[in-house]
Amino acid sequence: MRFGINLFPTVGPQEKEAWRHFDEALELVESAERLGYHHVKTVEHYFLAYGGYSPDPVTFLAAAAARTERIRLVTGAVIPAFTHPLQLAGKLAMLDNISKGRLDVGFGRAFLPDEFEAFEISMDESRPRFEEGVEACRRLWSEEKVEWRGEFFRFGPLTMLPRPFQQPHPPILVATATTPESCTAAGRAGHGLMMVPSINKREKLQEMLGLYREGRAAAGHDPDTGDVHFSYGCYLADDADEAYERGKLYSEYTNGKLLEAVSGWSRTRSEQYPGYEKIVERISGGSFDTSLAEDKALVGTPQQVVERLGRIREWYGDVTISLQVISGNMPYEESARTMELFAEKVMPHFAETAG
Template sequence: MKFGINLFPTIGPADKSAVDHFDDALRLAVLAEELGFHHVKTVEHYFFDYGGYSPDPVTFLAAAAARTRRIRLVTGAVIPAFTHPVKLAGQLAMLDNLSHGRLDVGFARGFLPDEFAAFGIPMDESRERFEEGVEACERLWAGEDVVFSGRFHRFGPVTLLPRPAQRPYPKVLVAASITPESCAAAGRAGRGLMLVPSINKPERTREMIDLYRRSRAEAGHDPDAGEVHLSYSSYLHEDAGTARERGRRYSAYTNAKMVEAVSAWAHTRSGDYDGYQRIVAKVNSANFDKQVDEGKALVGSPEQVRAQLRQVREWYGDCTVSLQVISGNMPYEESARTMRLFAREVMPGFTVPEPGTAQAADAGAAPASPASASGTVLTG
């Protein structure tokens, strides 16, 4: 398994200035590299305390690239519907060069009605705009004298500069939420997959990952080569009770921010977002303790989190896990403690061990079967 951090802000000016937020987030990115984490990831959102301090993940990751040398940089994710593909492909290719080829590109459709309204884009176009935008970026990265003729964008012949540092282009991942077809499409295209397990029952998440891997194989791609990213709200403390109490407090804070951001779904309907009209009720009914108990958040002492991860691996295989370590206006010191405890006492048991070692024995311990789960996403 591989582990990284997801810097998804759930704060606004009343909580912390943007200057202080970015200073702290960049310190965490540097710390993540020092501790041996695989990646740092951030999101694209607008306007709300839920994600709004990160309208452009490329800008933040460029700053992180300048301060690090090894760690992967992941957009988690950029939204093609909001940016012309020539501009987006150029920004990402530039970041890939600035980071010396450390970029992995996650794309998402977006899901907040107020964001689409601000850009003047109908939500019923989101799926087509997403598919067209990703295809256009891949063609611009890989080819020369590219001529593109889509429903929303026409251009060419053009040759993108700079070319990506990674050839033919960086690893591409696709964010999915509740729609199995999104997982199947990512598999058929040979792309990676990004999921937030807290929004589905474990059985449902496993079905979506299995469908993704099966679709990769049926399309002629190596099913084991497709990277699956899972993002989990995370809080570790030496004392299990303290971890649960503080994690609950930060989760409640984050949920309050999310309620505001998704409130427009109470009066929004779109054929591209079947079932999303229920998201407001789901966020309002979220139960933190139930989510932790059902393996939808990584919260507790290092020993407890090791057990939670063994369960995750049993359910979903050797995935790439992103720890959401800043949710709910968490102070820098607490985020850093979670990362240090995880790196020192959890991560070694799940990195690739030598056969016959104590790490291999610990990594092979069998976890419990998935429990029936309900609730909604805490962050992400």
């Protein structure tokens, strides 16, 4: 198993100034490299406390690249629906060069109605815009004199500059929340996968992973080599009661920010997002204790987290784990301590399968 950190902000100006958030997040990036983590990841969201401090993951990851030498940089994820593919492919290729080939590009469809409304884009177009954007970027990276005549964009023939550092292009990951068809499509295309254990039952995740690996095999890709990322809220302390109490506090805080962000689904319906009209109800009905009992959060003492990860590996195999170490407006010192305890007392138990 490989482990990295996911710097998903859930704060606004009332809780923390933006400059302080970025200063602390970049300090955590430096610590992650020093402690031997595999990657650092961040998100693309807009104007809401749920992720809004990260409207452009490329800008943040470029700063992270300047402070590090080894750690992988992952967009988790960029949104093709909101950016022209010429611009998106170009700035990602630029980051790939700045980092000397340390970039993994995660693409996502987005799911918040308020963001689609702000960009004046229909949610019913999200899947075709996503598919067109990913394929256009892939071709711009790997081909010359690209001519594109799609449903949403038309350009070329042209050759994009700069060319990516990694050839033929940076590794591609596809984010999926609940849609099995996305897993099959990602597998057939030979892409990696980013999944969200916190919102799915174990059996559903196993089914989706099976479809992904079947898709890879059917297209001639090794079904066991696809990179699969899972993100988990993470809080460690040597004292079990402290870990539980603080982990619960930050989890419920994050849940509140998520509820605010998805409130638009109370007035929105889209065939591209079946079942999302019930998302507010599902999130409201969840509980930290249930999440912990189902190993959907990596909270506890180091030994408790080792045991949780052991079960996760039994269920899903050697997936790549992203630790959400700042969600819930955790104080910097507690985020840093969680990372240190995890690196010193948890990661060694999984060293035999580390990348």
